[in-house]
Amino acid sequence: MEYAYYPGCSLHVMSSEYDVSTRAVLARLGVTLREIPDWFCCGASSAHMTDAVLTDALPAKNLALAVKVNQRIAVPCAACLHRLKKTDHKLKNDDALLKNVNESIKDNYQGNAQIKHPLEIIQDDLKTEELSEKITRPLNNLKVACYYGCLLVRPAEAAIDDAENPERLDRLMNLLGAETINWGFKVECCGAGMTLAHKESIIGLAGRILNDAILNEADCIAVACPMCHTNLDLYQDQMDLKRKVPILYFTELLGLALGLDYNSLEIDKHIVPAKGMLLEKGLV
Amino acid sequence: MSKQFSSENIARLNAEILVKCGVDLKECYQCGKCSAGCSSNWMMDYRPHVIMRLAQLGQRAAILASQAIWVCTGCEICSARCPRGIDVAAVVDSFRQLAVAEDVRYGEHDIPLFHQYFLKETRDHGRVRELPLVANFKIHSEHPLSDFALGPTLLAKGKIKLVDDAKGSGVNDLQELFKLKV
Numbered sequence: 001m002e003y004a005y006y007p008g009c010s011l012h013v014m015s016s017e018y019d020v021s022t023r024a025v026l027a028r029l030g031v032t033l034r035e036i037p038d039w040f041c042c043g044a045s046s047a048h049m050t051d052a053v054l055t056d057a058l059p060a061k062n063l064a065l066a067v068k069v070n071q072r073i074a075v076p077c078a079a080c081l082h083r084l085k086k087t088d089h090k091l092k093n094d095d096a097l098l099k100n101v102n103e104s105i106k107d108n109y110q111g112n113a114q115i116k117h118p119l120e121i122i123q124d125d126l127k128t129e130e131l132s133e134k135i136t137r138p139l140n141n142l143k144v145a146c147y148y149g150c151l152l153v154r155p156a157e158a159a160i161d162d163a164e165n166p167e168r169l170d171r172l173m174n175l176l177g178a179e180t181i182n183w184g185f186k187v188e189c190c191g192a193g194m195t196l197a198h199k200e201s202i203i204g205l206a207g208r209i210l211n212d213a214i215l216n217e218a219d220c221i222a223v224a225c226p227m228c229h230t231n232l233d234l235y236q237d238q239m240d241l242k243r244k245v246p247i248l249y250f251t252e253l254l255g256l257a258l259g260l261d262y263n264s265l266e267i268d269k270h271i272v273p274a275k276g277m278l279l280e281k282g283l284v
Numbered sequence: 285m286s287k288q289f290s291s292e293n294i295a296r297l298n299a300e301i302l303v304k305c306g307v308d309l310k311e312c313y314q315c316g317k318c319s320a321g322c323s324s325n326w327m328m329d330y331r332p333h334v335i336m337r338l339a340q341l342g343q344r345a346a347i348l349a350s351q352a353i354w355v356c357t358g359c360e361i362c363s364a365r366c367p368r369g370i371d372v373a374a375v376v377d378s379f380r381q382l383a384v385a386e387d388v389r390y391g392e393h394d395i396p397l398f399h400q401y402f403l404k405e406t407r408d409h410g411r412v413r414e415l416p417l418v419a420n421f422k423i424h425s426e427h428p429l430s431d432f433a434l435g436p437t438l439l440a441k442g443k444i445k446l447v448d449d450a451k452g453s454g455v456n457d458l459q460e461l462f463k464l465k466v
């Protein structure tokens with residue numbers, strides 16, 4: 001199975017460990033990623049919040065470039081996924097808009113992309129047995145809070161799961177041998193693009209998510225988005241928390257379960273160290 | 285009735301929002317569910333249902349000058365839960381876009397500034413480079429020195445790079461679409 005790969009800006013430097021673990025686990029599972037050569041920023045929050053034309057032009061041009069590589073596109077960043085899928089949905093359902101946008105982006109996108117998050121690729125393209133056969137280091141004794149946030153589950157046309165009680169991540173973690181907790185903050189907002197723009201938002205919003213994970217005795221929080229990771233990971237020092245909570249990409253936990261080398265996954269790049277906890281659980 | 289609440293103002297804003305994002309403001313029956321779930325309700329001067337009410341009443345200038353439209357994170361909880369199926373988040377987006385296009389005095393300083401420098405990175409380099417973005421934004425923000433101490437940690441962890449020659453050349457065809465002041 002082959003996909004065009006849109007890493008997005010976050011995975012380029014800030015969250016390159018998510019890029020590394022995504023590529024590693026998909027390769028291990030027999031999925032080939034071909035990076036789109038000229039990909040550029042999807043516009044993130046800043047485009048749709050300030051400019052109606054850029055809102056669709058930036059994703060549409062990237063889709064036009066992507067389908068030249070492959071109609072199936074893998075997008076690990078929930079924010080990019082959300083922007084690309086929202087625009088794609090509009091273009092697929094509005095011929096006049098498609099024509100208009102194609103003129104402005106000087107391209108000829110046909111509305112023929114199939115955009116998927118790696119979580120969907122792993123769960124929908126592969127057989128469960130195939131995956132479980134490859135698990136060499138089950139995540140036994142690990143209590144995981146699965147955090148989905150906003151952009152993986154809203155709105156319906158961009159969502160990969162139910163808006164109020166998504167379970168994809170929980171199912172994967174359970175398959176890997178981990179226990180997942182019941183908690184109230186699965187689909188609450190971490191502060192999204194406010195990381196730098198408005199720290200007060202992150203301290204408040206990410207802080208209450210972390211506190212609920214602590215209350216429910218999670219060893220770590222599993223995420224599937226670089227923006228969620230950064231917001232939950234970056235400012236824990238400045239929050240009022242009983243203890244720190246390691247934040248791990250689901251691809252990192254999957255990588256460990258598949259027996260990939262700890263160092264090759266670059267988990268030490270996180271601000272809140274995860275190694276001590278993982279050692280304790282016998283996962284390193 | 286004062287001129288502010290004139291039926292012309294009401295009709296004009298209703299039509300404008302309908303064209304911009306497909307929302308018929310009259311559909312809102314003010315149940316407040318959008319505000320109950322809103323991520324940023326604890327920081328807003330006008331919570332989402334109040335924005336909806338002000339919009340129904342044609343109070344365009346008050347909304348454009350509000351702080352709420354900027355602290356909205358775009359989480360879309362409001363839209364997902366509205367019993368009338370209204371895309372409240374799209375209404376907020378519309379007002380932000382209007383505020384930028386009309387160059388009004390914003391009700392929040394740093395957030396619109398951040399968006400501007402973020403899109404400058406997109407326009408000029410295709411891919412957003414963290415360090416120049418932080419530098420440009422911080423210099424102009426109201427809190428230029430906050431979290432300065434985080435810098436060395438981020439560098440040591442490889443979360444920011446001193447030199448980043450990122451180039452997403454796909455953006456080259458789109459240059460004239462950007463209407464930035466920087």
Ligand code: SF4
Pocket residue numbers: 311312313314315316317318319332333336365366367368369370372
């Ligand atoms: S949830 Fe919908 S109907 Fe209720 S106040 Fe908000 S916009 Fe109006």
Ligand code: SF4
Pocket residue numbers: 318321322323324325332355356357358359360361362363372373376
């Ligand atoms: S999108 Fe904005 S207004 Fe709507 S719930 Fe989220 S923060 Fe509140």
